[in-house]
Amino acid sequence: MSEAAPEIERPEPVRPGPDRDDEAEHEFGVSSEFVNGVREKLEDGRIGEVEAAVSDLHAADLADLVEQIGPDHRGALIDILRPGFDAEIFAYLSPSLRDVVVDQLEPRELAAAVAELESDDAVDLIQDLDADQQREILENLPPETRALVEEGLTFPEYSAGRLMSRDLVSVPQFWTVGKTLDYLRTETDNLPEDFYDIFIVDPMHRVVGAVPLSRIMRQKRSVKVGDILTxxxxxxxxxxxxxxxxxLFRQYGLVSAPVVDGAGRLLGVITVDDVVDVIDEEAEDDLLKLSGVPDTDIYRAVLDTTRSRFSWLFVNLLTAILASAVIAVFEGTIERIVALAVLMPIVASMGGNAGTQTLTVTVRALAMRELSEANALRVVAKEALVGTINGALFAVIIGLVAGLWFADPLLGIVIGSAMIINLFVAGLCGTLIPLGLARLKIDPAVASAVFLTTVTDVIGFFAFLGLAALILL
Amino acid sequence: MSEAAPEIERPEPVRPGPDRDDEAEHEFGVSSEFVNGVREKLEDGRIGEVEAAVSDLHAADLADLVEQIGPDHRGALIDILRPGFDAEIFAYLSPSLRDVVVDQLEPRELAAAVAELESDDAVDLIQDLDADQQREILENLPPETRALVEEGLTFPEYSAGRLMSRDLVSVPQFWTVGKTLDYLRTETDNLPEDFYDIFIVDPMHRVVGAVPLSRIMRQKRSVKVGDILTxxxxxxxxxxxxxxxxxLFRQYGLVSAPVVDGAGRLLGVITVDDVVDVIDEEAEDDLLKLSGVPDTDIYRAVLDTTRSRFSWLFVNLLTAILASAVIAVFEGTIERIVALAVLMPIVASMGGNAGTQTLTVTVRALAMRELSEANALRVVAKEALVGTINGALFAVIIGLVAGLWFADPLLGIVIGSAMIINLFVAGLCGTLIPLGLARLKIDPAVASAVFLTTVTDVIGFFAFLGLAALILL
Known part of the structure; x- marks a missing residue:
């Protein structure tokens, strides 16, 4: 068994980090050069060249172009895209630019474009418009499309009903593979463009199983689909x-899943491309909420953006004033030892940062379902311990620095002790706050950060200045 | 045209926010009750019941169970899973627990399990093991599997070569639909379990196009695949x-894509389920780097976690000491007006928060390719303006509060002015820092936050205390 040990030769690992955002090296999508080129052509009025440049673009790339071209050239670009406008572009546009484009198109143009969409994409577009625009578009849609879209809008926002497409392939379980293939060959006009599973239904149209296309293709024509279904x-x-x-899609690696009503009847299908969008949205959601930003739309107007950021900053102002009130309690102490004013932001800042590390891990673990009641206690204890150990390490470092800086060993002991206390509290609250909020059914991402920094600021200033008042005076 | 306006009836939008993390309401995956139930059965030694409970679980759910059961019961659970261990579990386990499980299994058991995996999953597992473990497993693999895995390991980490599966379906372009179907029906053993596209290759095995399964199924047997390919x-x-x-997958809604070598020859296929994992990883990456956490692995040992968090906190300590040094410059000023010590954290804290908002939006826009050289200047100008407007608003608020609190209108003017300056700087640096790092090919997510808070702390303290020294003394 012990031959020459196999040599595992391979290049040094290349982390994507360093050059991940260098546009010039992107292989796919529209480049800055392309956008600048279109801009120049628009400025020179070379409309035909713009038409040629954009004619082969995928809707997603067109949307990127509309976004990046800037407000000065956007109107002209949309006018060029206007004849037979591809409504799929909307699916990829930032919400604020979606409104801009919708406003520029006539209701009839818009309805004609929407009529070409699959029902889920049409619902996705229409749900975000205001009531007047919705009405205008719906009035101009063909009756069947309109019925599907209106039905889609009856499902709650952010539900599977809004995500699903009504275009799917379902056959009864007594059909053979051959009959199914023949059906697909004759019904080509009524089939969705892309599908991955054939759903098998009973006479009441309830889902009894599914056959992936890759499986049905391997079977002889005489085999019954009921015998090969999952x-x-x-x-x-x-x-x-x-x-x-x-x-569901992430956990089980699905490419499509059937959507059913309360009685188990097949209503529609959700495909993985829609789910990828949801995954992006949800990941973004956590990121933004932790930083107190309501959305990532870099195309929103300045005043809208200012207003949307104001409320989080206002809450932060209140907590900062609370921290100041804690400091004010020790005004007399600071007056006598001004070194305390110099050093006091350090303890609070370290607590805030250590707490944010813990908080981020906890919020992410909750979102990814790694953290549940079954293991919550263990994680809280671990984070409190991690905080205490790091607190002890930084206590030694900052204790030495502060003691030497102000030639006062006692001051070093004070700041070191405060550091241990605050980093222990940071670890404890970094887990308990999001877990508590989740328990109260409040989204932990949105409120945890404010609570946490309030605690680490207040405890940071209070522990440091309080210990100083006790020990140094 | 003006009939009765259609009523758009639909329920009030239901935001998923409030109850998103209530385990009891999750429809899919393992519940806390289930995990606790298995734990109890293990404690009572009811092995048969545990075997029954886990026998139908998907590998992803088994992995969750192994994670959440806790270290005291994990060994016993793995012993139960041991006969015919399903190596797919590894694909879903946290890295640190992967090591634990690998250590508990014999090399032969492990190799037998790995041999059952598709080549991409085997590569994914083996690449993270240490050299000895790699060698032991590779030695015990069947020769063909071993060759595929070793070849997979020659591609750079985080590359398409590592992600791709070697199991795919390709046919020459002169084949008919009928011949292709017959081939699929006879070759069942050598086909991948799931596939979505059939790749069409020329005699040199270069990719000339693809036919989605949903398209080939609609075609008559006599049609040539070369005539229906994309x-x-x-x-x-x-x-x-x-x-x-x-x-690529996100932008164009793909479910699979062919991987080729330098000469365009077909090497393998990447399917969307692998890409979903990558999307999760990348989103997590940005989130963690912005918070200074190296990974989300809640199962890592305490000392490993402590060490991994230390370096970020250490950098933060240096910037906090730098901020203290700025304060120290104004020691004399603070000694005379102790109110300054009380108020000074406010300006720095608001700058840090406003800057983080801007930074988060910018980093995310860079990652999602919404921000490029084509629109960078506009975004920088916008964020600086948003910062200045919010700075002015908060200047009025904090100016009034501080002026009344310390009965000194001039103090209000000083803190208000410092606020405007710091929030303008926060908007400017919140965009310029990540854009600059991206330009230097440094991952903006990892380093931006430190630079930013250093700037907002230093400017915050300097502007406030400096203006105070100028105006109040």
Whole structure:
């Protein structure tokens, strides 16, 4: 068994980090050079060249172009895209620019474009418009499309019902593979463009299973689909939250899943491309909420953005004033030892940062379902311990620095002790706050950071200045 | 045209926010009750019941169970899973627990389990093991599997070559639909379990196009695949970074993409389920780097976690000491007006928060390719303006508060002016720092936050205390 040990030769690991955002090296998508080129052509009035440049672009790339071209050239670009406007572009546009483009198109143009969309994309677009715009578009849609879209809008926002497409392939279980293939060959006009599973339904149109296309293709024509179906498939209720849908696809590596009503009847299908969008949205959501930003739309108007950021900053101002009130309690102490004023931001800042580390891990673990009641206690204890150990390490460092700086060993002991206390509190609150909020059914991402920094500021200043008043005076 | 306006009836939008993290309401995955139930059965030694409970679980759910059961019961659970261990579990386990499980299994058991995996999953598992473990497993693998895995390991880490599976379906372009179907029906053993596209290759095995399964199924047997292929498909080079791959799938809604070598020859296929993992990883990456956490692995040992958090906190300590040094410059001023010590954290804290808002939006926009050289200047100008407007608003608020609190209107003017300056700087640096780092090919997520808070702390203290020294003394 012991031959020459195999040499595992391979290049040094290349981390994507360093050059991940260098546009010039992106292989796919529109480049800055391309955008600048279109801009120049628009400025020179070379309309035909712009038409040629954009004619082969995927809707997603067109949307990027509309976004990046800037407000001065956007109107002219949209006018060029206007004849037979591809409504799929909307699916990829930032919300604020979606409104801009919608406003520029006539209701009839818009309705004609929307009529070309699959029902889920049409619902996705229309749900965000205001009531007047919705009405105008719906009035101009063909009756069947309109009925599907209106039905889609009856499902709760962020539900599987809004995500699903009504275009799917379902056959009864007594059909053979051959009959199914023949059906697909004759019904080509009524089939969705892309599908990955054929759903098998009973006479009441309830889902009894699914056959992936890759399986049906391997079977002889005489085989019954009922004999090759996967029975144990995961169906999604139309009212299921989209986050739950994302979990389902991620957990089990699905490419499509059937959506059913309360009685188990097949309503529609959700495909993985829609779920990828949801995954992006949810990840973004956590990131933004932890930083107190309501959205990532870099195309929103200045005043809208200012207003949307104001409220988080206002809450932060209140907590900062609270921290100042704590400092004010020790005004007399600071007056006598001004070194305290110099050093006091350090303890609070370290607590805030250590707490944010813990908080981020906890919020992410909650979102990814890694943290549950089954292991919560263990994680809290671990984070408190991590905080205490790091607190002790930094106590030694800052204790030496402060003691030498102000030639006062006692001052070093004071700041070191405060550091241990605050980093222990940071570890404890960095887990307990999000877990507590989740328990109270409040989204932990949105409120945890404010609570946490309030605690680490207040405890940081109070421990440092309080210990100083006790020990140094 | 003006009939009765259609009533758009629909329920009030239900935001997933409030109850998103209530375990009891999750429809899919393992529940805390289930985990606790298994734990109890293990404690009572009811092994048969545990075997029954876990026998139907998907590998992803088994992995969650192994994670959440806790260290005291993990060994016993793995012993139960041991006969015919399903190596797919590894794909879903936290890295630190992966090591724990690998250590508990014999090399032969491990190799037998790995041999059952598709080549991409085997590579994914083996690449993270240490050299000895790699060698032991590779030695025990069947020769063909071993060759595929060793070849997979020659591609750079985080590249398409590591992500791709070697199991795919390709046919020459002169084949008919009928011949292709017959081939699929006879070759069942050598086909991948799931596939979504059939790749069409020329005699040199270069990719000339693809036919989605949903299209080939609609065609008559006599049609040539060369006549129904999509020519304009996006191929991925084996050395392409996985983040670029994620962009490709997200941008164009793909479910699979062919991977080619330098000469355009077909090497493998990447499917969307692998890309979903990459998207999760990349989103997590940004979140963690902005908070200074190296990973989200809540199962890492306490000392490992402590060490991994230390370095970020250490950098933060240096910037906090730098801020203290700025304060120290104004020691004399603070000694005379102790109110300054009380108020000074406010300006720095508001600058830090406003800057973080801007930074988060910028980093995310860079990651999602919404921000490029084509629109960078506009975004910088916008954020600086947003910062200045919010700075002015908060200047009025804090100016009044501080002026009344310390009965000194001039103090109000000083803190208000410092606020405007710091929030303008926060907006400017919150965009310029990540853009500058991206330009220097440094990952903006990892280093921006430190630079930013250093700037907002230093400017915050300097502007406030400096103006105070100028105006109040």
């Amino acid at each position: 029975e144990d498939i995961r169906t999604v209720s139309a009212t299921t939250d989209q986050e739950e849908v994302a979990f | 020519e304009d498909i996006r191929t991925v080079s084996a050395t392409t970074d996985q983040e670029e791959v994620a962009f």
